Amino acid sequence: MQALAAASKTVDCLKLVHSLHAIFLIAGDNNMPIIYQVHRERDGTSFATRKVEAKQKGLVMFTLIVSFQKEELGFEHQAAIMPDVPPPEQLLNMEEIRERRLTDPRFPMQYRNSAAKKKFVPWPIEMRFCQDSKSQHEPR
Structure with missing residues (x-):
């Protein structure tokens, strides 16, 4: 918070925080003062960028x-x-999409047989896919 306050004191008061990125590099000591050094990276008409180092x-x-x-x-x-x-x-x-493709007569039999032989390895997170309404339903 102090680093952001230090940076904002060097910028036109009409400019508001647009984005920020903070990185903690090493542990600090609560019993020692912190020096905030503000670097003016860019001062434009619409944007201003600052880099603050806490030392x-x-x-x-x-x-x-x-x-x-x-x-x-x-x-x-x-x-x-x-x-x-x-x-x-x-x-x-x-897995449900794979099962449907294995039984979908619109796919060539060679593809379905090849896909059926491959072991299904689930992804580490569950994902669900939006498809157009034609491919969501059983084949006609």
Whole structure:
């Protein structure tokens, strides 16, 4: 928090925090003061970037990289409406998709036989896939 405060004191007050990344490099000592050194990486019209190093005994123990941005109108990339998709419990997982493909007459018999011989190794996390409505249903 102190590193962010130090960085923000070097930036135009109309610029707000846009993103930040913090890295703890080594353990600090609670009984020693911390020196915050702010580096002005970039000062633009809309954006400003700062790198802050927190030091003890001359060693950098923490680094913060923070980007500030002036509020302005622009492209709203997160305003898109989510597509209408079924809830996850109604979607197929990898094993279910594999089973359907093994029995789907639209796939060549050679492919189905080859795929059936391969051992199925489940993924370490369960994933469910959204597909178009035609491929979600049993073959016609």
